[in-house]
Amino acid sequence: MTDIITTQATATAAASGAAATERFRTRQSEDAPAADTKRVDTLATELITAVHDIVRRHQVTYAEYDVLKSWLIQVGEDGEWPLFLDVWVEHVIEEVASENRAGSKGTIEGPYYVPGAPRFPADATLPMRDDEEGAPLLFQGQVTSVDGSPLAGATIEIWHADNDGYYAQFAPGLPEWNLRGHVTADDQGNFKIRTIEPAPYQIPTDGSCGNLIAAAGWHAWRPAHLHLKVSAPGHQLITTQLYFQGGQYVEDDIASAVKPELILAPAPVADGDGNQVTYDFVLDKA
Numbered sequence: 001m002t003d004i005i006t007t008q009a010t011a012t013a014a015a016s017g018a019a020a021t022e023r024f025r026t027r028q029s030e031d032a033p034a035a036d037t038k039r040v041d042t043l044a045t046e047l048i049t050a051v052h053d054i055v056r057r058h059q060v061t062y063a064e065y066d067v068l069k070s071w072l073i074q075v076g077e078d079g080e081w082p083l084f085l086d087v088w089v090e091h092v093i094e095e096v097a098s099e100n101r102a103g104s105k106g107t108i109e110g111p112y113y114v115p116g117a118p119r120f121p122a123d124a125t126l127p128m129r130d131d132e133e134g135a136p137l138l139f140q141g142q143v144t145s146v147d148g149s150p151l152a153g154a155t156i157e158i159w160h161a162d163n164d165g166y167y168a169q170f171a172p173g174l175p176e177w178n179l180r181g182h183v184t185a186d187d188q189g190n191f192k193i194r195t196i197e198p199a200p201y202q203i204p205t206d207g208s209c210g211n212l213i214a215a216a217g218w219h220a221w222r223p224a225h226l227h228l229k230v231s232a233p234g235h236q237l238i239t240t241q242l243y244f245q246g247g248q249y250v251e252d253d254i255a256s257a258v259k260p261e262l263i264l265a266p267a268p269v270a271d272g273d274g275n276q277v278t279y280d281f282v283l284d285k286a
């Protein structure tokens, strides 16, 4: 009995990993692309050959091979493949995907996006608990096209961690849509979102990604960040994140997802609590 209560009340790698894996599977089954044999041949062959090269170059032993094998099995059992891939691989996928974009910078999506968040008009307060901790943040801006025209009715999806670094639906005890919302900009593309500043995010230390980080002597942290998906009809959706100037780990993100264009410098609100910042989004045409 005590065990059950403890398990449910504590954020674990296995629980957040299982949720992230399930979330990804749901999305992938809806729009899985067809595989091209030639492409799979090329990519799989080069990946396998790269592994062979590493084994030869570093004289990898049977003992090390067996550690790798059990670690790979464990990543799956912990449900941490989404976490592993998004932390150590996705930033290069995003770099390649956005090479030819002229509008606002994007960055990785990460494992914790959930579609279908509650909708709000252009002046919005994100769902949060009555006693939600963290400095209030007023995040506002305008969405325009690369040609400068305002994008009326653009949508801004936003999701972020709370003041303890936890995401709703991936950690226990949080309201389902806490700090998640889908905001529709006004007829000038303007939006105003009231929320709280998130805390830095620590990769779970009790799972296989945490084991790797500890074994390699790395740190397990991402800087505090807001996640966003910004879109408008006839334009390319951008998935991005925004960080906080001077914040811990901004210069040293475990997921390598910080870009200079994505760093906010909020200023104290003159006649109230917390900080405010303006950030505009420019979308490329579709």
Ligand code: MBD
Residues within 6 Å of the ligand: 083, 086, 087, 108, 109, 110, 111, 112, 201, 222, 255, 257
């Ligand atoms: C996160 O919150 C995140 O944004 C990424 C990319 C990886 C792990 C946790």
Ligand code: FE
Residues within 6 Å of the ligand: 110, 112, 201, 225, 227
């Ligand atoms: Fe995140």
